[in-house]
Amino acid sequence: MGQKRVISKSDGLGPADESKSVLLKLSKKARNKKIAKGIINISVSFNNTLVNVADSKGEVLLWSSAGSLGFKGSRKSTPYAATIVAKDVAEKAKALGMVEAEITVKGIGSGREAAIRGVAGTGINITSVVDTTPMPHNGVKPPKPRRV
Numbered sequence: 001m002g003q004k005r006v007i008s009k010s011d012g013l014g015p016a017d018e019s020k021s022v023l024l025k026l027s028k029k030a031r032n033k034k035i036a037k038g039i040i041n042i043s044v045s046f047n048n049t050l051v052n053v054a055d056s057k058g059e060v061l062l063w064s065s066a067g068s069l070g071f072k073g074s075r076k077s078t079p080y081a082a083t084i085v086a087k088d089v090a091e092k093a094k095a096l097g098m099v100e101a102e103i104t105v106k107g108i109g110s111g112r113e114a115a116i117r118g119v120a121g122t123g124i125n126i127t128s129v130v131d132t133t134p135m136p137h138n139g140v141k142p143p144k145p146r147r148v
Contacts, residue, residue: 034097040119042086044109049082051089051115053098057102061096064089080100082111086118093124100125106132 033056043050052063064085066076069113075081101124105112120126 010039012049035061035093035124036097036099038093038098038101040089040093040103040124041113042082042088042103042105044082044105044111044115046077046109047109048076048114049085049109051085052087053093053096053101062089062092064092077110078144079111080107080113082115085116086115087122090119090122090124096123098124102127104131104132105129106134108133 006084037056037057038061039054039056041054042051048066050063050065054060054062066081066085069081069085069088071078071081071084101119103116103117103119103126116126117127
C-alpha cells in the first residue's frame with residue numbers, strides 16, 4: 001500500500017546546537033563577520049515585508065522576507081507575517097553576535113509596528129527607530145478630474 005515511516009529519536013538540538021545550525025544557513029560573508037552593533041532595515045509595503053541586517057558601514061549581511069519564509073498571496077501583507085520575518089532575521093543577527101541595533105522603517109503597510117515588536121522580542125537592544133519613508137515635496141501632477 002504505502003511506505004511505513006519509522007519515527008527516530010530527535011537529535012536533541014539544544015540551544016548551543018541551534019545557534020550552530022542558524023550559522024550554517026547564513027551566507028559565507030555573514031558567517032565570517034561578528035558584529036555587536038548594526039542596522040536593521042525594515043521595508044513594508046502593501047504586499048510584502050522585507051527585513052535586512054547591515055553592519056555599521058551599511059554592508060548588508062543577511063535578509064529575509066515574508067515570501068521567502070513561505071507566506072503566499074495576501075498572507076504576506078499581514079502583521080503576523082511581518083513579526084515572523086523580523087524574528088527570523090533578529091535570531092540570525094543574534095547568532096552573529098549582535099547586541100544592539102538601530103532600526104530604520106520604510107514604507108506604509110500593516111506590519112510596521114509588528115516588525116519592530118518582533119525585533120524587540122528577541123532581546124536585541126534597540127537604540128533608535130527612524131522612519132525613512134520617502135515623502136514627495138509636491139510630486140507629480142494629479143490626473144484631470146473625470147467629466148461624466
